[in-house]
Amino acid sequence: MELTTLLQQLINGLSIGSVYAIFALGYTLIFSILGIINFAHGAVFTLGAYFTYALTGARFGFNGIFAEAQLPFGLPFLLALFVGAGLAGLVGVLVERALFRPLRARGADPLLTLVSSLGIAVALVNTIQYFVGAEVYSFPSSVLQGLPPSVNFGTPEAPLVVRTVQLVIGVISLVILVVLTWFINRTKTGRALRAVAEDSTTSSLLGINTDRLILLTFFISGFVGGIAGTLVGLSVTITGPYFGIAFGLKGLAVIVLGGLGNIPGAVLGGIVIGIAENLLPSSAVAYKDAIAFAILFVVLLIRPQGLLGRTQVQKV
Amino acid sequence: MSAGTPLLELKHLTVHYGAIQALKDIHLVVYPGEVVTLIGANGAGKSTTLRAISRIIAAKAGEILFEGQSLLAERPDRVVRMGIAHVPEGRRVLARMTVEDNLLLGAYIRGDSAGIADDLEQQFERFPRLRERREQLAGTLSGGEQQMLAIARALMSRPRLLLLDEPSLGLAPIVVREIFATLRQLNSAGVTVLLVEQNATLALQMAARGYVLEAGSIKFSDTADKLMIDERVKQAYLG
Numbered sequence: 001m002e003l004t005t006l007l008q009q010l011i012n013g014l015s016i017g018s019v020y021a022i023f024a025l026g027y028t029l030i031f032s033i034l035g036i037i038n039f040a041h042g043a044v045f046t047l048g049a050y051f052t053y054a055l056t057g058a059r060f061g062f063n064g065i066f067a068e069a070q071l072p073f074g075l076p077f078l079l080a081l082f083v084g085a086g087l088a089g090l091v092g093v094l095v096e097r098a099l100f101r102p103l104r105a106r107g108a109d110p111l112l113t114l115v116s117s118l119g120i121a122v123a124l125v126n127t128i129q130y131f132v133g134a135e136v137y138s139f140p141s142s143v144l145q146g147l148p149p150s151v152n153f154g155t156p157e158a159p160l161v162v163r164t165v166q167l168v169i170g171v172i173s174l175v176i177l178v179v180l181t182w183f184i185n186r187t188k189t190g191r192a193l194r195a196v197a198e199d200s201t202t203s204s205l206l207g208i209n210t211d212r213l214i215l216l217t218f219f220i221s222g223f224v225g226g227i228a229g230t231l232v233g234l235s236v237t238i239t240g241p242y243f244g245i246a247f248g249l250k251g252l253a254v255i256v257l258g259g260l261g262n263i264p265g266a267v268l269g270g271i272v273i274g275i276a277e278n279l280l281p282s283s284a285v286a287y288k289d290a291i292a293f294a295i296l297f298v299v300l301l302i303r304p305q306g307l308l309g310r311t312q313v314q315k316v
Numbered sequence: 317m318s319a320g321t322p323l324l325e326l327k328h329l330t331v332h333y334g335a336i337q338a339l340k341d342i343h344l345v346v347y348p349g350e351v352v353t354l355i356g357a358n359g360a361g362k363s364t365t366l367r368a369i370s371r372i373i374a375a376k377a378g379e380i381l382f383e384g385q386s387l388l389a390e391r392p393d394r395v396v397r398m399g400i401a402h403v404p405e406g407r408r409v410l411a412r413m414t415v416e417d418n419l420l421l422g423a424y425i426r427g428d429s430a431g432i433a434d435d436l437e438q439q440f441e442r443f444p445r446l447r448e449r450r451e452q453l454a455g456t457l458s459g460g461e462q463q464m465l466a467i468a469r470a471l472m473s474r475p476r477l478l479l480l481d482e483p484s485l486g487l488a489p490i491v492v493r494e495i496f497a498t499l500r501q502l503n504s505a506g507v508t509v510l511l512v513e514q515n516a517t518l519a520l521q522m523a524a525r526g527y528v529l530e531a532g533s534i535k536f537s538d539t540a541d542k543l544m545i546d547e548r549v550k551q552a553y554l555g
């Protein structure tokens with residue numbers, strides 16, 4: 001493989017890998033606080049993509065209640081991205097209030113909660129289909145208005161061409177990763193989040209309103225999920241209501257690979273899988289989605305706790 | 317000995333864990349500035365009493381008043397904001413966070429960053445060992461250091477009432493003396509203390525009054541001096 005091709009694939013891998021990373025953080029944040037995988041996360045990812053799509057003023061297709069509908073205005077892409085993610089975050093909040101909190105209050109078994117979140121995922125997917133049908137949607141090319149379709153980082157003789165879309169999604173996800181890491185490690189609220197993740201009863205004895213922080217966690221989780229949904233939709237297409245389900249499985253591979261509940265682990269896992277997928281020779285590209293699970297399988301044989309996972313949390 | 321309005325008052329407090337009755341018709345009063353101790357054998361319901369005050373378990377019946385205001389409708393975080401800090405049984409420091417993070421979390425309810433910085437300094441002066449271990453993960457501290465951290469963390473909220481659950485548990489006598497000396501200082505600085513102890517001698521030396529809890533009920537209460545020479549207390553708790 002030529003060096004420039006390798007570099008090109010590394011950049012592409014890093015770019016999609018950081019999208020995997022922010023998506024996986026959505027799982028990880030909830031897992032580290034409640035010890036539960038929120039299977040509705042993939043559906044929230046899908047919703048984020050549709051919200052942004054609608055907010056850019058793009059038109060829906062021929063099926064569903066919203067057939068041929070279109071907002072009377074169109075937001076610039078970046079604004080639509082964040083507003084769409086905010087709406088996805090609110091869906092996350094709704095899922096917590098309607099499902100997770102009542103089950104928690106009844107002391108439900110985590111397995112029950114997990115299965116219920118799967119139920120919510122199915123319900124959300126069907127709702128999406130009811131409203132906008134099962135068509136494939138592409139963001140209009142005008143969303144990246146003014147930008148050239150690709151950038152050459154090499155020389156005319158030895159080109160190192162990267163699609164602008166890849167750069168855009170990579171930069172946005174990296175910025176979100178940095179901001180989220182700063183928030184969790186450097187702010188008062190982030191410190192309280194870490195405290196609730198470690199011991200929620202003790203946190204409430206310190207004056208932390210744990211339910212409110214859990215709500216915030218669901219918002220952040222939905223927000224990053226929504227961002228990831230839009231970015232993947234932009235990079236490829238929005239493949240229909242089931243868009244987020246396959247992606248959701250890959251997200252699970254990412255968090256298990258990195259170490260369940262481990263934030264740097266989710267980031268590392270996302271980037272490893274993103275790069276590995278892109279280094280795949282073109283003859284094997286049909287197996288791209290299997291790569292995540294192949295890596296997961298091998299790593300777990302050697303390190304059952306994942307790349308950065310703790311073997312066993314020591315309770316003092 | 318103390319008159320005026322009680323700082324804390326439990327009336328007819330009853331608590332259940334599922335079908336098990338853990339507390340039955342508890343009456344207890346703490347006046348401002350006092351040190352009051354609650355002594356009793358394992359399983360008597362001492363920790364349960366403190367948990368009920370902090371609202372991390374529900375009361376089935378009765379009333380809990382703090383400065384005359386009912387706590388029963390409050391969430392645990394609100395109780396802290398009202399001025400009650402609880403040092404739980406087994407210390408419960410946040411093991412995966414640094415000593416400093418633990419202390420700052422103790423001040424979570426406060427917004428005055430200058431005051432918080434002052435208080436942090438004050439805790440480090442009170443417990444110099446915590447200063448040396450400021451960046452260390454709390455889970456790597458020794459038992460005694462963790463107890464110091466748990467107390468210092470509670471003080472960071474500037475409580476008016478401190479609930480302490482067995483601060484002497486599992487600690488060497490010299491560390492216990494150190495911690496109790498600190499508690500005395502705190503009390504003379506105006507912090508009211510409700511102290512749960514199995515080490516009754518220690519508790520009665522420090523407290524002005526005591527309550528004896530047996531199988532979920534208050535058996536009797538008196539001044540600490542009288543309890544110290546009470547035959548029933550001597551037999552059961554002073555060994």
Ligand SMILES: Nc1ncnc2c1ncn2[C@@H]1O[C@H](COP(=O)(O)OP(=O)(O)OP(=O)(O)O)[C@@H](O)[C@H]1O
Nearest residue numbers: 333336338356357358359360361362363364365514
């Ligand atoms: N979570 C719980 N579920 C069921 N029963 C409980 C629970 N916690 C405490 N109990 C029971 O309630 C009673 C009082 O317990 P509590 O912890 O208040 O005792 P204690 O006086 O603090 O004892 P110790 O000195 O051993 O700490 C005990 O019989 C105990 O078994």
Ligand SMILES: [Mg+2]
Nearest residue numbers: 362363364405
């Ligand atoms: Mg106890």
